[in-house]
Amino acid sequence: MNEVIMYDVLILGSGPAGLTAALYCARGGKKTLVLGGDRLGGQTAGIAVLENYPGWAGSGLELAEFMKKQAESFGAEIKFVSATEIAGDAESAFNILCDDGKRYVGKAVIIATGASPRRLEIDGARELMGQGVSYCATCDGFFYYGKDVVVMGGGNSALNDALYLADVAKNVKIVYRKGAFTRAEDVLRNRVSERENIECLFNTDLKKIAKTPDDKLVITTTDDQEIICDGLFVAIGHEANTDYLSEDIRRDSMGRLIPSELPRGIFVAGDVESEIKMQIATAVGTGCSAAMDAIAYLNQL
Ligand SMILES: Cc1cc2nc3c(=O)[nH]c(=O)nc-3n(C[C@H](O)[C@H](O)[C@H](O)COP(=O)(O)OP(=O)(O)OC[C@H]3O[C@@H](n4cnc5c(N)ncnc54)[C@H](O)[C@@H]3O)c2cc1C
Incomplete structure (x- = not known):
């Protein structure tokens, strides 16, 4: 039987929100695994010329590659698999089942799976x-x-x-x-x-x-x-990427996740979060914020 590794934080999504959260969690000394979906960078991968993320003058994908290296340099691990189900809870640990047939276990979860324009x-x-x-x-x-x-x-x-x-x-x-x-x-x-x-x-x-x-x-x-x-x-709407989550978790009218409605130990960042302006700068800001909340949560366990 494969040994199950217990991570401090499992981060879903390798867009700017997930990668920022990974950088903060890993640099904060937490054992961090990013379950990055099917491709690095999320929506940024489609931005040929990124002109409105302060301090950056390349493509969206180049930014994501840089963010990934930065997070990895502090020990974050990244696997390109997609979550299909989240089981467990804060008391027993969270189990995330993925499309590679494996389950990943962590004490806290940061959801950063973005939203797709309809x-x-x-x-x-x-x-x-x-x-x-x-x-x-x-x-x-x-x-x-x-x-x-x-x-x-x-x-x-x-x-x-x-x-x-x-x-x-x-x-x-x-x-x-x-x-x-x-x-x-x-x-x-x-x-x-x-x-x-x-x-x-x-x-x-x-x-x-x-x-x-x-x-x-x-x-x-x-x-x-x-x-x-x-x-x-x-502009016919966005769909939050939350298919893998239980229907019991309340969403807003756009299907996005409301931080205060999430079970203990689960945090949210980026386009999948309710009320967020869907931009890279806000994804990065909320990724940082979710990571800091997750670190504070882990420190008081
Ligand atoms: C064409 C286009 C151009 C844009 N141009 C700009 C721009 O110039 N400037 C700007 O600021 N913003 C721009 N945006 C918006 C910006 O890209 C998004 O606001 C930003 O990428 C959101 O980041 P995020 O990390 O929240 O989500 P995303 O970038 O959507 O990343 C979500 C991540 O979650 C992963 N994922 C999805 N489902 C699962 C799952 N089940 N399990 C695990 N992982 C999963 C995806 O693979 C991806 O890695 C643009 C968007 C588009 C579509």
């Missing part, structure tokens, strides 16, 4: 991701200075994206399948209606996307309008 599943959307189709206005808006963009969605995220882009792009069209922005806050609705360069197309949806020969996007709507633009920003 993907647009229409013709052309997948192929054109990163070539005109984006899921992050604050990240990619900069590339559309003086250009025409479309935002898809009608909730707070979509209206926030449209307002952000209206300061950058020439014209912004919001395409929303319902007749009004009933899911968005009044303050955002009012701001959108006051902006001269934002136009709202209601009661229509996107059907397909393609590229024109001069590298623009041509978007066909369900009522057969054709919109020619430079970029499409999809």
Whole structure:
């Protein structure tokens, strides 16, 4: 039988939140194992040029590789496996079952499994991701200075994206399948209606996307309008990556984890945490905070 190693902290996720938590826990003298999911860096792995993480001027993946080395230099271990179930509790230790068929045991758990933008599943959307189709206005808006963009969605995220882009792009069209922005806050609705360069197309949806020969996007709507633009920003919600957790653990309306609702000994950081602004800087900040809470918890056991 394999010997079961007892870790002080098991960290789920190797995005910026998980890697920051690993650095703090390992440097704080705790035996730390990161169960890093299927790839290093999480969402940062898809960021070719990272321009808004202070002090960094490379790609998102390069940042993650640097963070990984830094955490490992203090003794953190990293395995690229995904959690499928968390069993046990603070009294008996936590058992995390993973997709390699093994279970990993720890006294505390930090959940940093991120959230995935809900993907647009229409013709052309997948192929054109990163070539005109984006899921992050604050990240990619900069590339559309003086250009025409479309935002898809009608909730707070979509209206926030449209307002952000209206300061950058020439014209912004919001395409929303319902007749009004009933899911968005009044303050955002009012701001959108006051902006001269934002136009709202209601009661229509996107059907397909393609590229024109001069590298623009041509978007066909369900009522057969054709919109020619430079970029499409999809804001149809995020899904927190928490499938492996018990349904009994309360989530917010976006499926994200509320720190005060977690069982004793389990901490949360990054995009999977309720109320967080989904950025690398906040993931790093909450990763640090969760690690410090976990260390204080372990020290009083
Ligand atoms: C295209 C794109 C561009 C972006 N550009 C920017 C930008 O320019 N600037 C910026 O600040 N932010 C940007 N963001 C947002 C930023 O990447 C995220 O806010 C940040 O990565 C969140 O970090 P995280 O560690 O919380 O989660 P993630 O980065 O999502 O990492 C989650 C980790 O959890 C792992 N995981 C998932 N499920 C499991 C499981 N069951 N078991 C174990 N591990 C699991 C994943 O493999 C991954 O390693 C961008 C996002 C996208 C999608």
